[in-house]
Amino acid sequence: MKLYFAPRTRAVRARWLLEELGVHYELVRLDLARQENSTPEYLAVHPLGEVPALVDGDVTLLESLSICLHLADRFPEKHLAPPVGSAERGPYYxxxxxxxxSLDSVVMEFYWHARAAEEKQASAHSDEALAKHRARLGAVLEVIHVGLDGREFLVGGAFTAADVVMASILHLANTLRLLDGHPRLVEYVKRHSQRPAVRKAVSG
Incomplete structure (x- = not known):
C-alpha cells in the first residue's frame, strides 16, 4: 500500500489509522508549498491534486473517510471496525x-476564518454568518457530548476507526478553542491524542 501524505492535512487521519493497524505501507510525502501535488504524476493518482490518496493494489482511494473505512475493513483481525451485521455497525457508520x-464542515469554517485573520486578509464571514456557524457548531458538539456520555469510545467498548476520524477533527476544534466549555470532548481528544500511533502519524 502507498499513502500520499502531507502534514497538517486530512492525510494525517489515514496515516494514524495505518499506524494503529500496524501494517506495512509506503509513505509518499508531498510538499504542498512546492506544488508537488500538482505534478502530472500525482494528478494521475488524484485528479484534483488533493491529499490523501491511497493506492492499495489495483484500488486507488481518495478522501480520508473512504480510506479509513476501507482500511478498517481491509484488516478485520485488527478489530478497528465492528463486524458487518453486528449491532455496533450502524452506530459506527x-x-x-x-x-x-457535520463536524468537519463547520469546524473548517472557523479554521478558514482564523487563517484569514492571521494573514490579515478580508474574511468571507460576516459577524452574522459566524454567529450561525457557532450555533450550528454548538448543536453538533452537543450530539457528540451526549454520545460520549459515560463512554470512552464512540462505538461499543473499544477504539475504532470512528474514534480516529472524530478525534482528529475535534483536535483541530480544540486547537481553535472551539471546545471551551466542553470538558468531556476535551478529555476525549487529549486521551486519544496520546496514543503512540498519533505521534508517528504527525511525525512529518
Whole structure:
C-alpha cells in the first residue's frame, strides 16, 4: 500500500489509522508549498491534486473517510471496525459520517476564518454568518457530548476507526478553542491524542 501524505492535512487521519493497524505501507510525502501535488504524476493518482490518496493494489482511494473505512475493513483481525451485521455497525457508520459531514464542515469554517485573520486578509464571514456557524457548531458538539456520555469510545467498548476520524477533527476544534466549555470532548481528544500511533502519524 502507498499513502500520499502531507502534514497538517486530512492525510494525517489515514496515516494514524495505518499506524494503529500496524501494517506495512509506503509513505509518499508531498510538499504542498512546492506544488508537488500538482505534478502530472500525482494528478494521475488524484485528479484534483488533493491529499490523501491511497493506492492499495489495483484500488486507488481518495478522501480520508473512504480510506479509513476501507482500511478498517481491509484488516478485520485488527478489530478497528465492528463486524458487518453486528449491532455496533450502524452506530459506527453514523459516527464516521457525522464526524466528516457535520463536524468537519463547520469546524473548517472557523479554521478558514482564523487563517484569514492571521494573514490579515478580508474574511468571507460576516459577524452574522459566524454567529450561525457557532450555533450550528454548538448543536453538533452537543450530539457528540451526549454520545460520549459515560463512554470512552464512540462505538461499543473499544477504539475504532470512528474514534480516529472524530478525534482528529475535534483536535483541530480544540486547537481553535472551539471546545471551551466542553470538558468531556476535551478529555476525549487529549486521551486519544496520546496514543503512540498519533505521534508517528504527525511525525512529518
Amino acid at each position: 453514523r459516527w464516521m459520517v457525522f464526524a466528516e459531514m
